[in-house]
Amino acid sequence: MGAIKFFADSTCDLPPAWIEKYDIGIVPLYVTFGDTNYRDGVDLQPPQLYQKVDETGRLPKTAAPSPADFMQAFAPFIEEGRQVLYISLSSELSSTYQNALIASEEFSEGQVTVFDSLNLSTGIGLQVMKAVRAAAEGKSVTEIVALLEAVRSRVETEFVIDSLDYLYKGGRCSGMQNLVGSLLRIRPVIKVTEGKMTPAYKVRGSREKALDQLLENAISRIPEMDRDLIFITHSLADADAVQLQKVLQAKTGAREVAVSNAGCVISSHCGAKTIGILYTKSLN
Template identity: 45%
Template sequence: MRDYCPKVRNEPTLLDDVSLSVREYNEHTRVEEGMGRVSKGDNVMSVKNVIKLIADSTSDLPNHWIKQYDIGIVPLYVTLGGQTYKDTLEITTAELYRRVEEEGTIPKTAAPSPADFYRIFEPEISAGKNILYISMSSKVSSTNQNAHIAAREFPAGRVHIVDSMHLSASYALLVIRAARALEAGQPLNEVIGDIENVREKVKIEILVDRLDYLHKGGRVTSLQHLIGNVLKVRPVLNIVKGEVRSVQKYRGKMEKALEPILQKVVSQKNRICPNLVIIGQMLAEKMAERVRSHLLDHIHFKEVAVIEGGCAIGSHTGPNTIAVSYLLKGSV
């Protein structure tokens, strides 16, 4: 059975906004063209230096990870009140929700165009780098497809695209896994194979506080919306084979609804890879920290990171949403 939970070095805490130096090699290295394999040679160059890792803004990666691993971000678009913004660059989640409350309209999202991807890919290709773009799930957006269109403008083997089959916290978990593997000198073909192997073993539990955004986004009917608000129903969403599915509903306050989710995670503690667990939150920092403390009290995780959801994801889930993402060891 393949070990999907390799040992990794200790990472800085989420509160440390740092940019670590690139891993130094003791021997001179060269990189074989195409798949980024490192071997002995005359030039000092790591895999990380010749592979540009790129994700899109639905990964909700915090700035300290983006800087630390030099990850390129392709923003999605968010339209609100007749104006269109680049996700995370031109509008914040807090501003988005403030305007929704004031204006009474739900934002719409759109994928980056092939031209957007070309503008991000081209400078890296011209600089001699190959690209590994890990995309949001192709089942919920044309983002992955548009990246493929842009990739055709470059020589074969220069742009590698992997479908994460995930969103937000679970997507971020896969991107950081790839970033750390590249930093450790793992060949590109092995990194790609690893992400494709483990993506179905990455799980996410998403607890939504309000049905308004799911309703206006077409994920719940008007009747479900009405009844849900009256009964204070809070749905739990999972991502299964790249698609968002409602798997459970709980009544009562968010704190109460979180209990069975935390119990589910803790009950699997012997099956969860302890290297990294990610908690996503939408303007729910205090609740996210309580979830983090609970998990650390019950499971010996090496790292439990808290990230804030961006506007593209937040447009569909609403404020006060909490998500927990983790990787199951071995086969499932």
């Protein structure tokens, strides 16, 4: 048992086996259909999410864990004498970070540290794994936070969204944009910039064309990549993810190119068959 207990939230999209192996605590966000709240990844999985959206024709609402949720999650480890380091979903996207800060104030100074990833999905997960590995090398919480501050702005997050339907249902594009985009087979590409989801560009044509562009963008940046860990993260796009994994592994020679599944919160904003490539730029 390490002196530091790492926490993330359910939007980090790390593979379950990794969460167990590295003893990472997960605080779930909430997904709400009507009057029913579901804990992301605990009470609801993406296939069930999509089924409910198809049945109702509406997207769920999503909500941050409460300060009480964080206090309940952190307390047992503080009682064991461990320090807690929580790496959160971007403060620009959710009140998750702020609620964790509120919770941290209920403990003695230095017992709980809250770090804003300014990212989402495995853009958070990459930072969590940097922290886990630094702790294994004997680094302190202060040293790990300094490392994360250096890494945070170097995380590259780029997703291809397969359909405009979920952006439309979520109020992020108009009915006319959805109709025209569907007719022209336009697929938006989303990046994370300064903690916010921003449209990077659009690909018109087949899904294969969009994936080729995503892959080409990543390959063009190989010289600046930290090739320790690269993620392919997706929502119900297993075959495409495996294919991207094979190509990136061959092209980059990375220590590991891992595939992970997007959880319900990420999926509810982007929709099925969304797929992304996430990595950090080298600090050297």
